[in-house]
Amino acid sequence: MVHQHFMLVHNFTVAENIVLGTEPKKGISIDMKTAVENVRKLSEKYGFAIDPHAVIEDISVGQQQKVEILKALYRGADILILDEPTAVLTPQEIEELGKIIHNLKKEGKSVILITHKLKEVMSMSDRVTIIRRGKVTGTVKTKETNIDELAELMVGRKVNLVVDKKEASIKGDVLTIEDLCANDHRGIEAVKGLSLTVRGGEILGIAGVDGNGQSEFLEVLTGLRKPTKGKVLLNGKDIYGKSPREIIDSGVGHIPEDRHKRGLILKYSLFENSILGIHRNKPFSKGIVMDYKAIKEHCDKLIKEFDVRTPNNEVFASALSGGNQQKLIAAREISKDPELLIAAQPTRGLDVGAIEYIHGRLVDERDKGKAVLLVSLELDEVLSLSDRIAVMYDGNVVAVLDREDANEQKLGVLMAGGSLSDVKEGAGSDEQ
Template identity: 60%
Template sequence: MEYVIEMLNIRKEFSGFVANDNITLQVKKGEIHALLGENGAGKSTLMNVLFGLYQPEQGEIKVKGKPVNITNPNIANDLGIGMVHQHFMLVDTFSVTENIILGMETTKGGVIDIRTAEEEVRKISERYGLAVDPQAKISDISVGMQQRVEILKTLYRGAEILIFDEPTAVLTPQEIKELIQILRTLIKEGKSIILITHKLKEIMEVCDRVTVIRKGKGIGTVNVSETNPNELASLMVGRDVVFTTDKSEANPAGDVLKIKGLAVKDSRGVQAVRGLDLSVRAGEIVGIAGVDGNGQTELIEAITGLRKAESGSVKIKGKEILNLTPRKITESGLAHIPQDRHKHGLVLNYPIGENMVLQTYYKSPFSKSGVMNFKNIYDKARKLIKEYDVRTPNEFTPARALSGGNQQKAIIGREVDRDPEILIAAQPTRGLDVGAIEFIHKRLIEQRDKGKAVLLISFELDEIMNVSDRIAVIYEGEIVAIVNPKETTEQELGLLMAGSKRKEAGEETNV
């Protein structure tokens, strides 16, 4: 059989750490081929080898049966290979078209011929069902639209084989549906797709075959039609994975977090949170369900001190914390797992060990009279790395070198270790594999069972249903209903999230 891509016995090392250990991947023409593995298994590394960003120590790559030497991405492009990266490579201040043609500009009389390029972009976007305004500025369009621009960039360069690196990690449920439709259209048009993912639901829905990688080694390739999510999860993590979260009944006590009449504006000055009321008690997990963009980000930022609120009250155990500094709020007993781990969770260039004390570095035993005690810092880091199974070569490795799942485990270890009264967990499992998700859910429930309060914000409905003791539905910046997960369905939650069956004004929702 002729494959469009063959990666045979690929080995890639980084300073003695083996990221890809003798992996083979063979992709057929016209298929969607999933590359499945835990965070840090070596999926992105393997695809960066195929795209020419890394050079392998050994192994062979063939494109359409012919051996090739891909020493940089330009050669990959010339061979018809395009890559849509997880973190988009776009210039915010440029237009859609300017980003798409960057590096391939055509000129007319010495000037970039932007009008012809816009027309070409419009034609490609219509052909593949990628509705994007060619003149829009990147900073003004949604994440889902930015991803479409990345896809158009590869198609504009004539890609026949498209690599998607965790394409749904940053998308809303609606955008995921739209992306799946786009993938199907690309296949109909004769493209071949490699999909790096750890979302089993998406593999079952859209992929033809799946190659599983575990800890840098190839485990095998299976037909999706002949497997199931449980089998794939076991292949991926090397053990059986429990998909439902096992937890006892909650036994809540008094209010820990109490929010009354909170009003917050977004960065454009538009009211994003409107008179919001909510309480979270000791010994319970309250999940906030809502479609992205209904005030969740502004709510979290106001509670944690990252954004000034207009009015209202936020109390931790009766103490007002509204509009205090993030440090003062943290010291009042709040811990925060931020939704953007790169922007608000880590200093990416710092060693992971120093990231483990970002909230406490100025206190004893980590510093005295302003002088840091690095021995104590790294002793603490080693303990947390072991306890939270953070997979890193060592505690001195820069945070940016860790996989997303291991970065997230480090943040959770740091925040939970401080023994907070209230833990704010915003998208705590976004972009993580089933093994890491299971680990994090257990940690959230452990906090609850220790009598702590947990506020969980997630766009994953099954996560909200599985982990929460109560679910607060947010719509247009207000809590419109509070429901018991045992007495509701995903369909009913979906309707509430879309604004139907809204509570009447003045009706008590803060139960």
Template identity: 60%
Template sequence: MEYVIEMLNIRKEFPGIVANDNITLRLAKGEIHALLGENGAGKSTLMNVLFGLYQPEKGEIKVKGQSVKITDPNVANDLGIGMVHQHFMLVKNFTVTENIILGNEPTSRGRINIAEAAEEVRKISEQYGLKVDPNAKIEDISVGMQQRVEILKTLYRGAEILIFDEPTAVLTPQEIIELIQILRKLVKEGKSIILITHKLKEIMEVCDQCTVIRKGVGIGTVKVADSSPKELAEMMVGRAVNFKTEKSDPSIGNDVLKINKLVVKDSREVPAVNELDLTVRAGEIVGIAGVDGNGQTELIEAITGLRKISSGSILLKDKEITGQTPRKITESGVGHIPEDRHKHGLVLDYSIGENMVLQTYYQKPYSSNGILNFKHIFDKARSLIKEFDVRTPNEHTPARALSGGNQQKAIIAREVDRSPDLLIAAQPTRGLDVGAIEFIHSKLIQERDNGKAVLLISLELDEVLNVSDRIAVIYEGRIVEILDAKETNEQELGILMAGGKSKREGGK
């Protein structure tokens, strides 16, 4: 078989940790090859070695049968290797074309020829069905479109081998469907793809081969057609994984959160939440289902005090919390797992231990007379790291050094440990592997069973269906229907999320 890439016995070390231990991966021409592993298993590290961002301690890389030394990304580009990173590398106030040609600008008589470049971008965009406007500004286009710009960047530079790092982590369900079509088109046009992911559904749908790594060690490569999600999950986690969330019927208590006629405006002063009503009771999980951008973010920010409310009221256990400061709201019994863990969940340069007490550092025993007691802080952090299986060298490690999944577990540990009356979980499993998802779902259900109210906001429909007791569908800033999770399905929710009508009467 003709391999376009062979990574043979790759070893990559960082101080105190072996990230890749003797891993082999072979990519055949014209195939989509999945690289599967838990958060922090070493997937991105291995691909950063291939892209020249890291140098391996041991091992050999071959491109089309020839042994090569990839000392930096420019060498990778010259060898026809392109990488679409999980966190996009785009200049927000540049146009699509300006971003694509950056560092590789076509010139005539010493001047950059933007018109010629835009035409070239348009041609490539059409060839691969990417449908991107070359003259649009990055700040004005959706996340899905920005990702297409990243793909175009690699194609413009002549990449034959494309590495996608967790490409669906930030996309809506519709954008994921479109991306899968794009991947198929790329392969049809002769490209070869490595797809870093932990979403088993996508692997089964689009990949030919799958290499699994666990805790930095290669577990094996399987042909996807001969495998199953169950088998892949077991290879990845090292044990049987339960895909169906086990939970008993809820034991419902009093109203904890009561929202009446809430209006919240977005940054353009347009109502993003529009006269919204919602109640969440003790002992239940209410899931909010909706297409991204229908007011979910503004609703969460309003409840947690991060955004001003135009009108309406928010009651927590019959007490008004409308317009209070985030700290006051936190202290009155609200926990918040934010949708953007880097922006609102962590201080990345603080240690993981310090991040664990961000909500409580000013209280005893963590401080006394304004002086922090680091012994208590780090003792607490150690116990939470153990309980929530946060994979980190120790509690003093900076938060930014952890994988995305372990950063998420740290936030969840901090919020759940406080056992708030209302726990708001926004995209709690975004970018997490099946083992971590199973763990986090069990923690949310545990909170519910402890008599707490849980508000779950997620773009993953199967998560909303699996974990919620009731599902509130949000469309254009309003709750249009509230359904029993056991009595609905993806089709019905999909119709309501798109602004259609349910076939049933009533529903609330």
């Protein structure tokens, strides 16, 4: 099995990782020369261009995935299970993975692809089994179905997969960031002189391969991580280095990337979760006493308006499905009427029905004139929702594109560290 989060030893070489636990021996010592040769032959057999001597931490995520696949093949696997294999890949790496799967099939291997990305299901599979709420709802041949039919099988109703939005009515700058720097938990610089503006009435999408400083950047914006340098202004007001409380009060809403860790208290009721961050505000608080009647009325209003499926407002947040948990978080943050709404991986782990709903609410906020900062690893999501797209690589924004100038090919090159001039040259040569 190739896990979504790779199981590799980062300071080992490619060859050392592949043969780990099954190392060839020369007497009582490990025969690394034979190990390297075996790995080289296996790589050539399956068309993997990979250096057996390369250290894992020095190679790309796409190359690391190849190492995981080679690990399984080295052990004689005939069935490979790939769990969300494209979650952290660029479009170019996804295309290459498709070729790898095709070659594995030609070698007689069976591949089980676990994914929620319907486009990749259509391009990489021969048959599709759909699971909803732990039960199989159907198995179809890929060539006899389409994305709309698969979405309906997943949700149980027709789903509009196209994001409908009118032309943006852009207002002034709401968020202004200049030369922002911040360290990660190890003290190593993760955000490196980032500058960016987000305007009212637009969705600015941030695209990038996971691990390029997006999480640290968001933590700085929401007061969860202290920056080391730079300027952050919200409608001209300085919020650089402010606490989460001060930033919320300044007009920032935050749909966090980890709804369990940062979005909800799972052992709290829905009505308690519905006022997190605003529990001291009127009408929910009267001095040091909470007004539970007002809180429950507020929660019931959100449940109705955002279609949160629950028997009542007193159940624990842990009892809700992922989609309904995300709806509750979105309801709470949008109800604060923020000037800036930060949506980080807002549809991670959701079915297409919940995705459709969350997308609609983000567009609604944009149409109200709010500034929306969308950070997502899903390129389709970024391209569907954004009015402008900023690409993050190695802790900085390397390019900002208007939506009409962006496509998967351009974004993929930028996400891998290429330059905008390189992309333009490549695009030009394609058109000749």
